[in-house]
Amino acid sequence: MVTSNFDYFAPTTLDEATSLLSRYRGEAKVLAGGHSLIPMMKLRLAEPTVLVDIGKIDGLSYVREDGDGVAIGSMTTYRELETSSLVKSRYPLLADAASKVADLQVRNRGTIGGSLAHSDPAGDLPAVVLAIGGSVVARTRRSSREISIDRFQVDLLTTALHDNEIITEIKLPALPSGTGTAYSKFHNPASHYAITGVAAVITVSGGTCTEARIAVTGAGDKATRARRTERILKGKELTPAVIRRAASRAAAEVQDTLNDDIFASAEYRTHLTQVHAQRAIEEAAAAAG
Ligand SMILES: Cc1cc2nc3c(=O)[nH]c(=O)nc-3n(C[C@H](O)[C@H](O)[C@H](O)COP(=O)(O)OP(=O)(O)OC[C@H]3O[C@@H](n4cnc5c(N)ncnc54)[C@H](O)[C@@H]3O)c2cc1C
Structure with a gap:
């Protein structure tokens, strides 16, 4: 399978890259690692006529302290994240x-x-960043804005990003002491994509859950907060019964958009979401102490 024709640009500065996106607005796509865009182009599910490769721009790959939180450059790879102390x-x-x-x-x-x-x-990462909280920094030729991660994932393959914007950074907040985190997924054995994955960030103080952010991926059309689950956890002691009840509501928010495909039926995904919500919450609660 081959892509349709396109012009290729490899700018070395963000100004050049954002100028190219403005000049070819609506026709251009940003190329980062290429592991989603190129397959989409080969399948002709995406047919940009211009590619703006941002891989030659210095300074977009880093993990560093940023006030109380951490800032991550948009070109930071999975490998750099998994090995970053x-x-x-x-x-x-x-x-x-x-x-x-x-x-x-x-x-x-x-x-x-x-x-x-x-x-x-x-x-995987849309759910994980959603559970952590924080924001996405996006730049155009003329301006820069911060988009809360809670408003970023809009729909299937759709975000709040404009087509002339480049993500430059992801800002993550400091997690309070007494916070535990976990990610539990059931993966496709070939690609490792999440058939269902659940990310949990839980804060416990004085034996009670004071904050919980739970996000589900793979089950519905986009990474989604499991707010009903969060509400059940908050203000409670995280006993096995409370965790079980909270996990049983984890698929509720994605009920209307449940995926039902060759990899798993909607019913199986609902079951997997509960199972992995329970595992992620248990692990995060244990880490929170
Ligand atoms: C065999 C295989 C297995 C995979 N398994 C998994 C898996 O288990 N879990 C998982 O989560 N993913 C998986 N992926 C997808 C992989 O994680 C992709 O790398 C990721 O989805 C896209 O990142 P990328 O840097 O490759 O982006 P690209 O493919 O270059 O771009 C993807 C899209 O994002 C846009 N874009 C990229 N960077 C920016 C930016 N800085 N600003 C604005 N727009 C931008 C592009 O224009 C494009 O629309 C798999 C991919 C393959 C090929």
Whole structure:
């Protein structure tokens, strides 16, 4: 399978890249790791006439402290995330989820910015970043804005990003002490995409759950907060019964868009979502102490 024809640009500065996106607005696509865009182009599901490869721009690949939180450059690869000591110590679920993406070849090329911008319904990092919270920094030729991760994933393969914007950074907040995190997924054995994955970030204080962010991927059309599950957890002691009840509601938010395909029926995905929600919450609660 071959792509349709396109012009290829490899700018070396963000100004050049954003200018190209403005000049070819609506026709151009950003190329990062290429592990989602190129297959889509080969299948003719995407036919951009211009590719703006941002891989030659310096300074988009980093993980660093940013005030109380951490900032991650959009071109940071899965491999860099899974091996970063800062990510491992501050957001263990992000390092763990990155290590579970596909194989080493994909992890060496695929980027956090590409994963969020692509918003694959079975992608791992959209759910993980959603559970952590924070924001996505997007730049045009003239301006820059921060988009809350809660408003970023809009629909199937659709985000709040405009077609002249480039994600430059992902900002993650500091997690309060007493916070535990976990990511649990049932993966497709060939691609490792999540048939269902659940990310949990849970804060416990004085024996009670004071904060919970739970996000589900793979089950529905996009990464989604399981808000009913969160509500059941908050303000409670995380006994096995409470965790079981909360997990049983994890598929509720994706009920209307449940995927039903050759990999798993909607009914099986509902079951998997509960199972992996329970595992992720138990693990995060144990880590929270
Ligand atoms: C065999 C295989 C197995 C895979 N398994 C998994 C898996 O288990 N879990 C998983 O989550 N993913 C998996 N993937 C997908 C992989 O994670 C991709 O790398 C990821 O979805 C996209 O990242 P990328 O850097 O490759 O982006 P690209 O493919 O280059 O781009 C994807 C989309 O995002 C846009 N984009 C990219 N970067 C930016 C930016 N900085 N600003 C604005 N727009 C941008 C592009 O224009 C394009 O629309 C797999 C892919 C393959 C080929």
